[in-house]
Amino acid sequence: MPEIFDLSPHYPAHDWLATAMPEKVPHAQLIVSAQGGMAWATVQAYVKRLLCLEGGCGHCPSCKQTANLTHPDVHLVFPVTASAGDGTSESSLAEFRNFLKFNKFPLVRTWIDALDASQKVVQISVKEAKRMGDLLSLKSHSGGYKVLLIWLPERLHDSAANKLLKTLEEPEPKTAIFLISHDEESVLPTIRSRCQAVYLPPWGAEHVRQWLIQERQIDPNQAKLLSALSGGEPGVALDYLENRERLVPLAENFAEWMRLAFKKDLPGLQNWVDTIGAWSREQQRDFLHFSGSLLSQLERLRHHALKHGTLEWFPDVPFNASGFSKLMSADKVLLMHQTMDDAYVDIGRNVNARLVFFDAGLRLMKAF
Ligand SMILES: [Zn+2]
Structure with a gap:
C-alpha cells in the first residue's frame, strides 16, 4: 500500500521528514496535530526512514515492523485505565496495535471507546514512567536507533511527567523520543520547552475526499460531504462515517x-x-x-x-x-x-x- 504522502507530495511535512537521519534527528520532538489529524501517519513515516537502512524503502522487515508497530526498537506509550493489567501500556499493546491498524488518524474518544473506559480515568500513570526508563535502558536490537513514541503527553500523570522530564534532560545516545499531542496547551511547559515542536496542519478537504474514495471505497457524494465536514482531518471524516x-x-x-x-x-x-x-x-x-x-x-x-x-x-x-x-x-x-x-x-x-x-x-x- 502506498504511503499517504505519495498521494500528496505538497503536504508540508516533507522538509521535516528529511531530518529523519541518524545525524540529524533531534533527541525529543513534540508532534502536534488536531485530533483525527496527520500526526501518527507522519511520525510512522519518519520512524520508517530513521530505522530503515535504505531510508524508508517500505519493503524491508524494518519498514514492515514499523508500519504495524511491532519493531523491537520502537516502544509505545499511551494512556490506559489503572485497572488494565499492570496499569501500563504494556497490557493493552495488542489492542492499541489493532486500533491503529485500521485507522492511523485516531481521536482520543475512539481510543477511550476501544478501552470501554468512558466512565474511567484514562492516563499515562506513574508506573508507566518506570517502564519508560526501563525501555530506554534496553540495548537496541538492530544496533541502530531506539524510538519511544508517547501518544497524548497531555494525559501524563504529574509524577510520570516529572520522571519523563529527567529522561528528556539527560538524553541517552541514539535515542529518539516523539511526543504526539492533540492538545499542546495541556502539556506541561517544562516538557514542551525540552522538545523541538513540529506542527502538522490538516491534510486538506480535497485530499481527504480523494483518499475516502480511493482507499476506503466511499461513495463519491458521501465522500464529498464527509470531507467538507472534516476540516481536512481524515480521522474526523472517518469518525462521522463510522x-x-x-x-x-x-x-x-x-x-x-x-x-x-x-x-x-x-x-x-x-x-x-x-x-x-x-x-x-x-x-x-x-x-x-x-x-x-x-x-x-x-x-x-x-x-x-x-x-x-x-x-x-x-x-x-x-x-x-x-x-x-x-x-x-x-x-x-x-x-x-x-x-x-x-x-x-x-x-x-x-x-x-x-x-x-x-x-x-x-x-x-x-x-x-
Ligand atoms: Zn525499509
Whole structure:
C-alpha cells in the first residue's frame, strides 16, 4: 500500500521528514496535530526512514515492523485505565496495535471507546514512567536507533511527567523520543520547552475526499460531504462515517445548547445542565471538543466556505444550521470558542461540571 504522502507530495511535512537521519534527528520532538489529524501517519513515516537502512524503502522487515508497530526498537506509550493489567501500556499493546491498524488518524474518544473506559480515568500513570526508563535502558536490537513514541503527553500523570522530564534532560545516545499531542496547551511547559515542536496542519478537504474514495471505497457524494465536514482531518471524516450513532447525542445537545442560548431560556438551561452534568468527564470533554468543531463549521457556512449544511450528516437532529449561522458574527464566534475552550480546560481540572456548563451557558446567552 502506498504511503499517504505519495498521494500528496505538497503536504508540508516533507522538509521535516528529511531530518529523519541518524545525524540529524533531534533527541525529543513534540508532534502536534488536531485530533483525527496527520500526526501518527507522519511520525510512522519518519520512524520508517530513521530505522530503515535504505531510508524508508517500505519493503524491508524494518519498514514492515514499523508500519504495524511491532519493531523491537520502537516502544509505545499511551494512556490506559489503572485497572488494565499492570496499569501500563504494556497490557493493552495488542489492542492499541489493532486500533491503529485500521485507522492511523485516531481521536482520543475512539481510543477511550476501544478501552470501554468512558466512565474511567484514562492516563499515562506513574508506573508507566518506570517502564519508560526501563525501555530506554534496553540495548537496541538492530544496533541502530531506539524510538519511544508517547501518544497524548497531555494525559501524563504529574509524577510520570516529572520522571519523563529527567529522561528528556539527560538524553541517552541514539535515542529518539516523539511526543504526539492533540492538545499542546495541556502539556506541561517544562516538557514542551525540552522538545523541538513540529506542527502538522490538516491534510486538506480535497485530499481527504480523494483518499475516502480511493482507499476506503466511499461513495463519491458521501465522500464529498464527509470531507467538507472534516476540516481536512481524515480521522474526523472517518469518525462521522463510522460512529454516526455515537455522535447523534452530541449533535442533539449542541443544537439544544445553541437554541437555549439564542432564546435566553434560563429554566431550560438549568434542565440541560442537569442532563449534561450527569455525563462522565470524558464524555463532557468530548462534547465540548465536538461542539467546537460544529461551531467552526457554522463559521465556515456563514462565509460560504462550506457548501453543505452543518448538521446535514444528522438529518434527524432539528437544527437550521444555515439560518443559525446568519445570526453569528466574528465577535460572537470568538466569544463562543473561548467559552467552549475555557469549559474544556475547567472540566479537565475537575471543576464542578454543573457550574462549568451553567456559566458557559450564560456566557453564550450574552453572546446573542
Ligand atoms: Zn525499509
